[in-house]
Amino acid sequence: MAQVLEFKLPDLGEGLTEAEIVRWLVEVGDVVSIDQPVVEVETAKAMVEVPCPYGGVVTARFGEEGSELPVGAPLLTVAVGATEASSPGGDGAAADEPSGGSGNVLVGYGTGAPAARRRRIRPERVGANTAPATVPASAPVPVPVAASTLAPAPVPVGDVSGRVDGRQGPVAVVSPLVRRLARQHDIDLRRLTGSGPDGLILRADVDSAIRHAGEATEAETRPAAEPVAAEAPTVHVGSAAPAAERIPLRGVRGAVADKLSRSRSEIPDATCWVDADATELMAARAAMNAASGPSGGPKVSVLALLARICTAALARYPELNSTVDTAAREIVRLPGVHLGFAAQTERGLVVPVVRDAHTRNAESIGAEIARLTELARTGKLSPAQLTGGTFTLNNYGVFGVDGSTPIINHPEAAMLGVGRIMPKPWVHNGELAVRQVVQLSLTFDHRVCDGGTAGGFLRYVADCVEQPAVLLRTL
Known part of the structure; x- marks a missing residue:
């Protein structure tokens, strides 16, 4: 006799209270193993796959793709112990699946066992061996995507083109x-x-x-006797304009909106900027990459060099590597630099964090930036990789713009913005020349320091860009 267990959306950590269903990874009737990912959800922090702590047959799913569920809401029900009955003679491939669960209800904490191959269970066999999931009387009864009896859905009459289609599932x-x-x-x-x-x-x-x-x-509502072909076209004066599209602020986009709004309302920020001649920095980067040879490791990026310059500047101006405790009315200077960098993805702006950037060289920082960027591109960053930053580097030059006044990534105290590096006329050694010029902008919390400190930080960064040898004193 199969036991039907209900799996609810687990606590995803980091204070997250809801998630949007992006894609179901299993269908009703599939056999799942313990800790197998069953659904992909998007939270305010990242895209994550949720593993199910039970092994058995999926009897119902709750929530359409694109819908938002709170933590604790039912996700699906699993008939534990029904896998033996699903195979003739009770010797199915999943017969050895444990009848219990792993007990793991946090995202990313599984046994690491390989996921079982999905197998379709015939509806008549599952329906005879499973019972409907029970829901506490005090909780609202969710409407499952497919009933646990697995009754076949009626075939649709047809779509707008007249084609009959009876597809089910995601x-x-x-x-x-x-x-x-x-x-x-x-x-x-x-x-x-x-x-x-x-x-x-x-x-x-x-x-x-x-x-x-x-x-x-329109064709259905037109009168049958109306001479459509013979009548001249009618111009409808004052017809209603198309309705405006409304896009809910949720998921990553909602989290960005909340953080930026809080930054603007709580932080008295100011911005200073300077143009810098990056010709020598670009030449130093080219020399570094040439010295490594064709098989000497990954190339050092401009962003990695700028990140290393930032850590050196923060060592000289620790006021900008801090946060403000508004309740205690205290400035908290942080001992280490966890460097965030803004990354634009299909799901919105995210800020992955390079941990302990002050202990890394340019090559190590570059490798970590590349790793985190790939995770951001595929939507696989964990909440821990998106939090805890102390200073942010924003390279908006990749969008082809020269300057910006970035908004501080709350609760940090400053952000360095970097425009595009492009050839411009520049006075070099007393003569007009074409040089590689970049605009640097620093937005800072005026509560943690005054303009003198912010200007000193930005000037040091610009000096390192113009004369990379300045960094040798800190290496």
Whole structure:
């Protein structure tokens, strides 16, 4: 006799209270092993895969892709002990799966065992050996995506093109914006054929379906006796404008909005900037990479050199590596430099943190930046890798802009912005020459220091950019 256990959205740590379902990794009827990832969710910190602590047959899923669930809400139910009945003779591939759970309910804390191959269980066999999940009477009863009885869904009449489609389960959609647009216009994504790679449904597919649905509705509402072909086109004066699109501020975008708003409301910031001749820095970087040879390790990036310059500057001006305890009315100078760097991803702006950057050289910092950037690009940064920074480096020059007044990454005290490095006319050794020039801007919390300190920090950074040999005194 199978026992149906309910798995709820676990506490994701870092004070997170909700998450958005991005993609289901299992379907109703699949056999899952203990600690196998079952759903991909997006929190205010990062994209994470949630492992299930039970092994058995998935009997129900709760929540559509794109919906938001609070911590503690049911995610799915699993029939533990039903795997033996799923195979003839009781000798199925999952018969050896333990009947209990791992007890691990935090993201990323699994046994490390390889995930079992997904297998479809015939609905009539699972329905005969499982019972519906129980929900406490005091809690609201969630509506599952598919009933635990696994009754086959009715075949749709057809989509806007007249094609009959009976697909079930998760659809190939990556963007939450596409799912939201489809919901707003009552478009069933399961009736669409995506034009993207591997059938991925793109926004253009949804827009096309919306247009076809509008044309079909207009044709149905037109009077039958109306001479459509003979009548001249009618111009509708004062017709309603298209409705504005509303995008909820949640997930990474919501977290960024909250942090930036708090920074603006709490921190009395000021910005100073300076142009610097980066010709010698670029030449030093080229020499470093040439000396390493074709197989001498990874190349040193400009961002890594600037990060190393920042750690040297913070050693001279520790006021900028601090935070303000507003409750105690104290400035807290931090002993180590955990250097954050702004990274733009498809899901929004994130700030990964290079731990103990003050103990690393340029090559080590560069390798860590490259590793964290790849994790950010794939949405696999953990909450711990996005928190705890003490100073942030923002290289907005990659967007082709010269300058900016960045907003401080609360609760830090300063941020260094770096514009694009480009050839400009410059007076060098008393003569006009074309040099590689960059604009540096420092936004700082005026509570932790005055303009003299901020100016000294920025001038030291500029001196190191213009004359990299200045750094030799701190290496």
